[in-house]
Structures are given as C-alpha cells and as structure tokens.
Amino acid sequence: MASMERVTVGALSFLAGTFWLVMNLSTDSATDVGIGAVVAAGGLALLAWHRLGVPARLARIVAAVTGLAGAVVGLASHSASLGGMYAWSEDRGWPFAWLYRGAVADDPGQARLLAEADGWGIDVLRLVADLVVWAYAGLIVAVVIGRFLRGKDRTGEILDS
Helix, strand or coil, X not given: CCHHHHHHHHHHHHXXXXXXXXXXXXXXXXXXXXXXXXXXXXXXXXXXXXXHCCCHHHHHHHHHHHHHHHHHHHHHCEEEEEECCCEEEEEECCCCCCXXXXXXXXXXXXXXXXXXXXXXXXXXXXXXXXXXXXXHHHHHHHHHHHHHHHHHHHHCCCCCC
C-alpha cells in the first residue's frame, strides 16, 4: 500500500476505533471494547508502519489469513430468537452477525420451518466489518511477532526497547 493511502486508512481506522470506544464507554460488552481497541490499534500500526520495521509481506499474509479464518470461525457463534407475533430470527457470525435467516408465521413452529426453508442471507456490510476487525487483529499479531523477531535478530536476545 502506498504511503499516502496507508496513512489515510490508518488515520481513519484510528479515529473510527477511538470513536467506537468512546461511544461504548458505558457498556458492559467486552466485544464492543475489543472491536474498538483492535481497530484503533490497527490504525496506529498503519500510521507508525515506517517505525515498526515489520516486513510488509508477512503482515499482509497474516492479516488476510486471519481476516478470512476469523470470519469463518466466527460462524460458530449462533443466536436464534422468537419475537413479536411469531417471528423467527437466526443469526451467525462474530463479532458481527453477518449470516441470517428469518420468517413470520401464525405459530412459532411454522415460523421456524419457513425460516429454515428460506435459506441464509448475507449482510455484506457486516461481513466487511467482520473481515476488517479480524484482519486488523491479524495485523497486530504480525506486528508483535515481527517486532519480537526483529529484536531477537539483532543481538540474539530480546530487546527491551
């Protein structure tokens, strides 16, 4: 990524993550705090990339693999609800539920059967947000590993700085 694009994406990510944290100050949800912290830290990593000394190829590969793997593994998170006059709703995905199905019927059993027959839908915006959060988590892991290996390569020992 070119320098100007990296700085722009980094600044916007840092601002978005910080805004997310501020907007969720009164929540008890560790997920919301984690999302904001990961996006803000990923933005900071992009802003300070030239000072980190981490190989860009390593970071790209780790971020891409983590983004895709995180979205797939996040599908294990499942929620289902019955509401209103027998509306059945089912979601999958974590931290954002991006796979869904649902239906409305005259009784709860019929609503569930209709939802299951209808199939799954994809919320593209939530999927993109999910991929971004997981990719930033991978970027942070790549930076930590890269800094650890870089410090160890110089002297054979881990540096404190």
